[in-house]
Amino acid sequence: MASGRPGPPAGERPFFGHPRGLATLFGTEMWERFSYYGMRAVLVLFLTAPVTRGGMGLPETTAVGVYGVYVASVYLLAVVGGWLADRLLGARRTVLVGASVIMGGHLSMAMPMGGGFVWLGLVLIALGSGLLKPNMAALVGELYRHEDDARRDSGYTIFYMGVNLGAFLGIMIVPWLQTGGRWHLAFGAAAIGMLFGLVQYVRGRATLCGAGEEPDHRLTPAEEHRFKVVAGLCLAVTAGGLALWAVSGTLTVDRFALVLTVVTAAVPIAYFAFLFSSHEVTAEERRGLFAYVWLFLAAAIFWLVYDQAGSSLLLFAKKDTNLDVFGFTIPPGWVGNINSLAIIVLAPLFAEMFLKAGTRISTPLKFAIGLVIVGLSFVVMSVAAGVASDGVKVSIMWLLSVYLIQTIAELFLSPAGLSATNKLAPRAFENQLMGVWYLAMALGDSVGGQTYRLTTVVPMPVYYLVLALAAVAAGLLMLLFVRRLRLLMAEHHLPPVPASS
Numbered sequence: 001m002a003s004g005r006p007g008p009p010a011g012e013r014p015f016f017g018h019p020r021g022l023a024t025l026f027g028t029e030m031w032e033r034f035s036y037y038g039m040r041a042v043l044v045l046f047l048t049a050p051v052t053r054g055g056m057g058l059p060e061t062t063a064v065g066v067y068g069v070y071v072a073s074v075y076l077l078a079v080v081g082g083w084l085a086d087r088l089l090g091a092r093r094t095v096l097v098g099a100s101v102i103m104g105g106h107l108s109m110a111m112p113m114g115g116g117f118v119w120l121g122l123v124l125i126a127l128g129s130g131l132l133k134p135n136m137a138a139l140v141g142e143l144y145r146h147e148d149d150a151r152r153d154s155g156y157t158i159f160y161m162g163v164n165l166g167a168f169l170g171i172m173i174v175p176w177l178q179t180g181g182r183w184h185l186a187f188g189a190a191a192i193g194m195l196f197g198l199v200q201y202v203r204g205r206a207t208l209c210g211a212g213e214e215p216d217h218r219l220t221p222a223e224e225h226r227f228k229v230v231a232g233l234c235l236a237v238t239a240g241g242l243a244l245w246a247v248s249g250t251l252t253v254d255r256f257a258l259v260l261t262v263v264t265a266a267v268p269i270a271y272f273a274f275l276f277s278s279h280e281v282t283a284e285e286r287r288g289l290f291a292y293v294w295l296f297l298a299a300a301i302f303w304l305v306y307d308q309a310g311s312s313l314l315l316f317a318k319k320d321t322n323l324d325v326f327g328f329t330i331p332p333g334w335v336g337n338i339n340s341l342a343i344i345v346l347a348p349l350f351a352e353m354f355l356k357a358g359t360r361i362s363t364p365l366k367f368a369i370g371l372v373i374v375g376l377s378f379v380v381m382s383v384a385a386g387v388a389s390d391g392v393k394v395s396i397m398w399l400l401s402v403y404l405i406q407t408i409a410e411l412f413l414s415p416a417g418l419s420a421t422n423k424l425a426p427r428a429f430e431n432q433l434m435g436v437w438y439l440a441m442a443l444g445d446s447v448g449g450q451t452y453r454l455t456t457v458v459p460m461p462v463y464y465l466v467l468a469l470a471a472v473a474a475g476l477l478m479l480l481f482v483r484r485l486r487l488l489m490a491e492h493h494l495p496p497v498p499a500s501s
Contacts, residue, residue, distance in 0.1 A: 018143070018154075018155050018158065019143045019144075019155075019207075019209075020207045021139075021143050021204070021207040021208045021209060021211065022140065022143060022155055022158065022159065023204070023207065024200065024201065024204030024205075024207045024208060025136060025139055025140055025143075025159060025162075025208075026158065026159055026161075026162035027162065027197070027200040027201075027204070028095075028099070028136065028197045028198075028200050028201040028204075029136055029159065029162050029163055029166065029197075030162040030163070030165050030166035030169075030197070031166055031193050031194060031196045031197025031198075031200060032099065032102065032129075032132060032136075032166065032193075032194060032197045033162075033163045033164070033165075033166030033167045033170065034166040034167070034169050034170035034173075034190070034193035034194075034196075034197075035102065035103075035106055035170060035190040035191065035193040035194040035197070036074075036102075036125070036129065036167075036170070036190075037166070037167035037170045037171055037340075038169075038170025038171060038173060038174030038175075038186070038189065038190045038193065039106065039109070039125070039170075039174060039186070039187060039190040040067075040071070040310045041170070041171045041174055041175050041310070041314070041333030041336065042174060042175050042178045042183070042186055042333055043067060043070070043310065044063050044064065044067050044310060044311055044314055044315065045178075045314065045318065045332065045333070046178075046183050047062075047063035047066055047067070048060055048063045048315075049181070049183075053181050054112075054181040054183050054184075055181075055183070056115060056118065058253070060315060061254075061452060061453050061455070061456065062253050062254055064311040064312065064315075064449055064452040065253060065254055065257035065449045065450070065452070065453075066253055066257065066449075067310060067311045067449060068257060068261075068311070068445050068446050068447075068448055068449015068450065068452075069253075069256065069257045069260050069446065069449060070122050070125075070126060071307060071310070071441075071442075071445040071449075072260060072261070072264050072441075072442040072443070072445040072446035072449070073122075073123075073126035073130075073260070073442070074125070074126045074129040074130060074133070074438075074442070075129075075130070075133070075438035075439060075440075075441040075442035075445065076130070076260075076263075076264055076267065076438075076439060076442040076446075077126055077127055077129070077130020077131070078129075078130045078133050078134045078436075078437075078438035078439065078442075079130075079134075079267065079271065079436060079438075079439060080130055080131070081094055081098060081130045081131040081132065081133065081134050081135060082134040082135065082138070082429075082433070082436075084131065085134070085135045085138070085212070085215060086215055086216055086217055086428075086429065086430065087215055087217060087218060087219045087223075087227075088215060088218070088219060088224065088227075089215065090212050090213050090214045090215045091135040091138050091139050091142070091211070091212030092135075092139070092205070092208065092211070092212035092213055093212075094131050094132075094135045094212075095131070095132050095135045095136055095139070095201065095212075096198075096201065096202070097128075097131055098128045098129065098130070098131030098132030098133075098135070099128065099132055099194060099197060099198045099201060100128070100198065101124055101125075101127055101128030101131065102124070102125050102128035102129060102132065102194050103128075103191055103194040103195055103198060104124050104128070105120075105121045105122070105123070105124030105125035105126075105127075105128060106121065106125065106187055106188070106190040106191035106194055107121075107188075107191045108120045108121035108124060109121030109122070109125075109184070109187040109190075110184050110185075110187040110188035110190075110191055111184065112183075112184045121187070130438075133438055134437070134438055135212065137156075137159075137418050137421075137422070137437075138212070138422065138430060139208065139211050139212050140155060140156060140159050140418075140422075141156075141419075141422035141430075142208075142211035142212060143155065143208075143211060152419055152422070152423075154351045154352075154354065154355045156415045156418050156419045156422075157347055157348075157350060157351035157354065157411075157415045158347070158348075158351060160343070160347060160411075160414065160415045160418070161343065161344060161347040161348065161351075163343075164339070164340040164343035164344055164347065165340070165344055166193075167337075167339075167340040168337055168340030168341055168344060169193075170190070170193060171333055171334065171336060171337040171340060172334065172337060173189055174186045174189050174190055174333070175331035175332070175333035175334060176331060176334075177189050178331070178333075179331060216427070216428075216430060217428055257446075257449055257450070258450065260446060261446040261447060261449070261450050264439075264442050264443050264446040264447075265443060265446075265447075267439060268296065268436065268439045268440075268443060271436060271439070272289070272293060272296075272436075275289055275426065275429060275433075276289060278426075278428070278429075280426065280428035280429070281426045281428065281429070282426070285424075285426040285427075287488050288423075288424040288426075288488065288489060289424065289426070290488055291364075291424065291485045291488035291489045292420070292421070292424045292433075294364070294478070294481065294485055295363070295364070295367055295417065295420055295485075296436070296437075296439075296440045297440075297474075298367045298368075298371055298413075298474060298475075298478055299367070299413065299417055299437070299440035299441070299444070300440045300441075300443040300444040300447075301371060301444065301470060301471055301474045302367075302370060302371055302374055302409070302413055302444065302471065303440060303441045303443075303444030303445060303448075304443075304444035304445070304447055304448045304451070304467065304470075304471075305374050305375065305377070305378055305406075305444075305448075305467050305468075305470075305471050306374055306406055306409070306410065306444075307441070307444060307445050307448060308448060308467075309336050309339070309403070309406075310336075311448070311449070311452060312452055312455075312463075313335075313336065313381070313399065313402070314332055314333065314336065316381075316384075316385070316388070316399070316460075317332040317333075317335045317336075317399055318332040320385075320388035320393055320394060321335065321388075321393055321394055321395075321396055321398070321399055322393040322394065322395060322396060323335070323396065325396065335396060335399050335400070335403070336399075336403055338400050338403045338404060338407075339403045339404075339406060339407050339410075342403070342404055342407040343407055343410070343411065346407065346408070346411060347411065350411045350412075350415075362482060362485075362486045362489075363416045363417075363419070363420045363485075363486075363489065364478060364481065364482040364485040364486055364489075365479075365482050365486075366412045366413060366416040367412075367413055367416065367417070367475075367478055368475045368476075368478035368479045368482060369409075369412045369413075369475070370409045370410070370412035370413030370414075370416075370475070371409075371413070371471050371472070371474050371475030371478060372409075372471070372472050372475035372476065373405060373406075373408055373409035373412065373475075374405075374406055374409035374410075374413075374471050375467075375468045375469070375470070375471030375472035375473075375474075375475060376405060376468070376472065377402045377403075377405035377406045377409065377468075378402075378464045378465070378467050378468035378471065379464075379465065379468045380398070380401055380402050380405065381398075381402050381464040381468070382461045382462075382464035382465040382468060383398075383461070384398035384399070384402070385459075385460040385461040385463075385464055386461040388460075389459060389460065389461065417437055417440075418437065420489070421433055421436070421437040423489075424489065451463075451467070454466075
């Protein structure tokens with residue numbers, strides 16, 4: 001069946017046996033992740049640093065709350081990015097706009113002109129990332145529109161290696177530049193990284209062979225006008241509400257974070273309700289969506305634990321870990337880079353393993369294994385926190401072990417989640433459902449920002465152990481339903497059943 005878009009240029013060189021367009025998306029995502037993870041590796045430290053040392057001087061619980069709000073916003077806005085690509089701009093243009101906005105956000109944070117530019121920068125980065133993230137992943141899927149599932153999974157794993165190569169470079173360079181309180185120099189490096197990604201994307205347009213050029217379900221002129229009116233009203237009401245809240249004197253970072261957490265939980269509930277009731281979703285697609293809801297909830301729990309890397313684990317590295325390595329004191333942000341390095345090494349091996357296993361290792365089974373393993377990483381973290389609670393700085397090997405265990409868990413769950421989202425998405429909402437995948441991350445991150453407040457009333461070892469038990473329990477529950485979920489996902493691909501006469 002024809003795809004409706006041109007094929008690859010004659011004589012085009014493959015990229016590790018995959019379409020050449022994967023190289024363009026690999027490079028663009030690599031530099032975007034350089035900027036994102038590089039900045040994230042110093043964000044909480046910047047927010048908690050005293051004003052006299054160039055920081056924002058926020059309490060730890062507030063800084064972690066801001067971190068949770070920021071990361072959740074990045075993924076929460078992914079639904080908007082997916083919708084704009086589906087209905088107005090097409091995936092390729094939406095990514096282009098998103099990359100440009102992200103670069104502007106990092107430039108704003110690079111300006112040493114006060115907190116206003118910092119908050120503006122975080123807003124712009126979150127908005128641009130929401131436009132870029134779901135559509136980059138959807139474009140990868142478009143390269144395999146008529147390919148077998150195993151090759152698509154392998155392609156996503158290679159793409160994911162680009163994510164972590166960028167993260168590795170960003171976490172190495174940006175925290176190093178920040179040493180000595182050079183916060184805005186570090187933020188400037190993140191902006192340059194995004195510029196490289198933008199150039200790579202523009203230059204590689206031809207390799208995408210028309211993927212994402214036009215929206216799959218463009219709005220009619222009347223619908224587009226109605227959208228602009230409604231969007232304008234929503235923005236005005238939101239801005240007015242925030243202004244009134246600020247004037248009342250009751251608006252605080254902590255309260256805003258709590259409100260956003262509630263919104264982050266409400267949005268996926270409302271969106272799934274919309275999808276299940278939409279006349280554009282077929283009965284077969286609804287069966288796939290039912291399975292996807294389970295995957296979504298599992299992913300939210302996974303990211304609640306995993307994304308503590310930029311908050312509680314970063315603070316643990318700074319305060320409770322001996323960072324002297326061969327006589328050199330490394331920046332706290334470097335410790336987490338074992339994750340990126342391990343993925344660069346292990347991702348090709350996992351890609352080959354999943355390619356050979358084919359459908360024998362199902363997506364639900366990968367999710368269950370990933371949840372159990374990430375839970376075990378926080379069992380180790382609980383022990384490390386117990387040792388550190390005696391006032392002794394622990395060996396860096398504790399954190400390195402935690403990150404290595406989480407890497408293995410991530411390689412089971414995250415690429416499989418991207419691939420499953422692409423496979424189970426209703427055709428009318430393909431890019432939007434990729435945004436819903438990132439909503440799971442938003443939910444996990446926003447809840448994670450709130451759960452850190454428990455550390456004011458419970459010891460850190462207990463905090464880590466509670467999260468560990470929650471993840472392991474969720475993984476074991478998932479195991480009980482692997483067969484049923486696998487059947488639902490298989491039914492999603494069956495042809496419609498003819499109506500009885």
